[in-house]
Amino acid sequence: xxxxxxxxxxxxxxKNLYKIFGPDPExxxxxxxxxxxxxxxxxxxGLTVGVxxxxxxxxxxxxxxxxxxxxxxxxxxVRLINRxxxxxxxxxxxxxxxxxxxxxxxxVNFRRKKTGMVFQSFALMPHLSVLDNTCFxxxxxxxxxxxxxxxxxxxxxxxxxxxxxxAYPEELSGGMQQRVGLARGLAxxxxxxxxxxxxxALDPLIRTEMQDELLKLQDRHERTIVFxxxxxxxxxxxxxxxxxxxxxRIVQVGTPEDILQNPADNYVRAFFRGVDPTGVISAGDIVRxxxxxxxxxxxxxxxxxTLEMLxxxxxxxxxxxxxxxxxxxxxxxxxxxxxxxxxxxxxxxEAAFIQQGKPVQESECLQDILPLVASHSWPIPVVTEGNVxxxxxxxxxxxRTLYRAENDRQxx
Amino acid sequence: MLSFxxxxxxxxxxxxxFIDWLVDGYRWFFQIIKWPVELTLSSLDxxxxxxxPLLIILAFCLIAWRVSGLRLTIFSFAALTFIxxxxxxxxxxxxxxxxxxxxxxxxxxxxxxxxxxGRSDRFDALLRPCLDAMQTTPAFVxxxxxxxxxxxxNVAGVLATIVFALPPIIRxxxxxxxxxxxxxxxxxxxxxxxxxxxxRKVQVPLxxxxxxxxLNQTIMMALSMVVIAALIGAGGxxxxxxxxxNSLDIGLAxxxxxxxxxxxxxxxxxxxxxxxxxxx
Numbered sequence: 001x002x003x004x005x006x007x008x009x010x011x012x013x014x015k016n017l018y019k020i021f022g023p024d025p026e027x028x029x030x031x032x033x034x035x036x037x038x039x040x041x042x043x044x045x046g047l048t049v050g051v052x053x054x055x056x057x058x059x060x061x062x063x064x065x066x067x068x069x070x071x072x073x074x075x076x077x078v079r080l081i082n083r084x085x086x087x088x089x090x091x092x093x094x095x096x097x098x099x100x101x102x103x104x105x106x107x108v109n110f111r112r113k114k115t116g117m118v119f120q121s122f123a124l125m126p127h128l129s130v131l132d133n134t135c136f137x138x139x140x141x142x143x144x145x146x147x148x149x150x151x152x153x154x155x156x157x158x159x160x161x162x163x164x165x166x167a168y169p170e171e172l173s174g175g176m177q178q179r180v181g182l183a184r185g186l187a188x189x190x191x192x193x194x195x196x197x198x199x200x201a202l203d204p205l206i207r208t209e210m211q212d213e214l215l216k217l218q219d220r221h222e223r224t225i226v227f228x229x230x231x232x233x234x235x236x237x238x239x240x241x242x243x244x245x246x247x248x249r250i251v252q253v254g255t256p257e258d259i260l261q262n263p264a265d266n267y268v269r270a271f272f273r274g275v276d277p278t279g280v281i282s283a284g285d286i287v288r289x290x291x292x293x294x295x296x297x298x299x300x301x302x303x304x305x306t307l308e309m310l311x312x313x314x315x316x317x318x319x320x321x322x323x324x325x326x327x328x329x330x331x332x333x334x335x336x337x338x339x340x341x342x343x344x345x346x347x348x349x350e351a352a353f354i355q356q357g358k359p360v361q362e363s364e365c366l367q368d369i370l371p372l373v374a375s376h377s378w379p380i381p382v383v384t385e386g387n388v389x390x391x392x393x394x395x396x397x398x399x400r401t402l403y404r405a406e407n408d409r410q411x412x
Numbered sequence: 413m414l415s416f417x418x419x420x421x422x423x424x425x426x427x428x429x430f431i432d433w434l435v436d437g438y439r440w441f442f443q444i445i446k447w448p449v450e451l452t453l454s455s456l457d458x459x460x461x462x463x464x465p466l467l468i469i470l471a472f473c474l475i476a477w478r479v480s481g482l483r484l485t486i487f488s489f490a491a492l493t494f495i496x497x498x499x500x501x502x503x504x505x506x507x508x509x510x511x512x513x514x515x516x517x518x519x520x521x522x523x524x525x526x527x528x529x530g531r532s533d534r535f536d537a538l539l540r541p542c543l544d545a546m547q548t549t550p551a552f553v554x555x556x557x558x559x560x561x562x563x564x565x566n567v568a569g570v571l572a573t574i575v576f577a578l579p580p581i582i583r584x585x586x587x588x589x590x591x592x593x594x595x596x597x598x599x600x601x602x603x604x605x606x607x608x609x610x611x612r613k614v615q616v617p618l619x620x621x622x623x624x625x626x627l628n629q630t631i632m633m634a635l636s637m638v639v640i641a642a643l644i645g646a647g648g649x650x651x652x653x654x655x656x657x658n659s660l661d662i663g664l665a666x667x668x669x670x671x672x673x674x675x676x677x678x679x680x681x682x683x684x685x686x687x688x689x690x691x692x
Binding site for chain 2: 082085108109110111112113116117119121123124125126136137139140141184188194200366
């Protein structure tokens, strides 16, 4: 893992951030300190508390989803990060620099170089072509024409819109318009993408498609993304971390599994009602490394030794790995005995591999691995992206996880 | 007791005194204001009169062809030729010069004021009553001070026209800017636009059709001032109307009026098509 000097993995750190709408926000700040509620402040002083004491950090390359119902302050929060809305107090540190202390010119420069934004309503310029819309940020920054066209075309290609550059936004469908919105954000090549309900206006099928598109883009080039959403499935699908907002406060921050397994309060629980835990918990979350493993190092000689080991341990299956712990295959006492009986001379262990003994990826969710777990007698091996063996998911473990999740849901 | 027969505020007297004081002490200042208008007007005037009528008709037809189509082209050709055949060509060119001149100054003054009003609620609130006053005060009321300050003639006519025709372009520029969707402004800001860039790259281009509608209104109002301007010695198509009125020459007044109407239709259609032109 690459460690960045100075501020480690932290890209954005928000500290004690407040936004109060109204003519005299200081009063509300003092009342909030005294513990007055948002509602009483609104009734007594007519001031609206938009965001109240927000604290969180977003790591480099992370998709940070801020979730909440409408009016929970999530759209305000994202605008406080690039100061489209002026915060009342607090700090927004990006790469260790406080955005709130920046002067006008520094802020303009920060917005041009470091951030891109995608809006729920697309906010494309109707008088500009797709290409000119994509160029927009670059043009503001005074990039020379040739270069900005090149970068914009590249961004359009990334979102699959090459060939549409001469069209006007009104001629495109909603999904395509938002691709232009995305391309406009990508063209400036920002470290941070702020996405305000970027896919909420799209119909469900297109929305899923766009989420996949975003994850694919993220694979190619890791950006720090702050994604505002009111859609739980979306949050769980794309979020590395999720913050849940209610009434201007952040009530919980955590990974999707954290939040699902230990909801902070009833508000959070209410969000997850009706969510199928098998779609959220992944194989990597419940993997156990408790099975015998065999390191395959020479082409010959390990068959008998493995059988001996299994008999000694009184186990049925062994997992064969190479010297770098990459998964190779599964053998059982039966398959080993079978091999020795059939061809006593041949001792290559590969010949004893169980035919269907395939591993699953650690990122695959329980839903995806259920058929495998159910249909095979051996615990299913789990590997990382690089095929490195991490352990297994047994039937027993799988069922216990389901049982616990089901119990949690019933408690809600 | 309040008796309106004895207790009267002598506002009329004060105003007379004020104008007299202005004329005595500050006439030089108004002469300076007059200078650029005079220069613009005389160059437009001389220019239009120097160009052969056929060329001007062709130029109009070309513009009509570019912004609209065949129908407007034919209509412009017919209308202008007809005006020429009425023997009013020279008067028409003087009127055209006066209208153009007032519209130029209305645009120079009006668009920036409209932009300010569109971007600042306070400025808008301040400007609004002034615009209301400019539009509702009968022109005859300010004709006298204008004559006193700027003397009679075409330039005074243009200045009176500017006062009358300025409000629509200010109002519609302001309206156009306010109609730009706030999310587009927000998007521009999010990508690091300065205030000036927001104005130049988002607000003005998107407000342009509305600003053009304002320009169209300003041209129409400038044309409608032609007759009134003739009362203070301005030439052009208003002159035959006023002359006809004074000498009860119905025929003369009517052909003057007819030429004004034809001119108005041609200018209106052309500027309207400019405002609604497609981007492709």
